Amino acid sequence: MNRTRTNARTAGQRAEPRQPLGLMRVPTREPAQQVTDALTPYARSVRLRLATDRRSVTT
Structure with a gap:
């Protein structure tokens, strides 16, 4: 399995509280699941x- 660039940077690291290593946003609950x-x-x-x-986030 090839590692992505992000994985290479985060390999072996632990996230600090309230400081995630990554974030992915999607428009609705179904794609999120x-x-x-x-x-x-x-x-x-x-x-x-x-x-x-x-x-849900409304604007």
């Missing part, structure tokens, strides 16, 4: 914690 489902196996394999925030 799809992204979470797709990234979970990868995150486990490289020992990263994955969190999903399903709050």
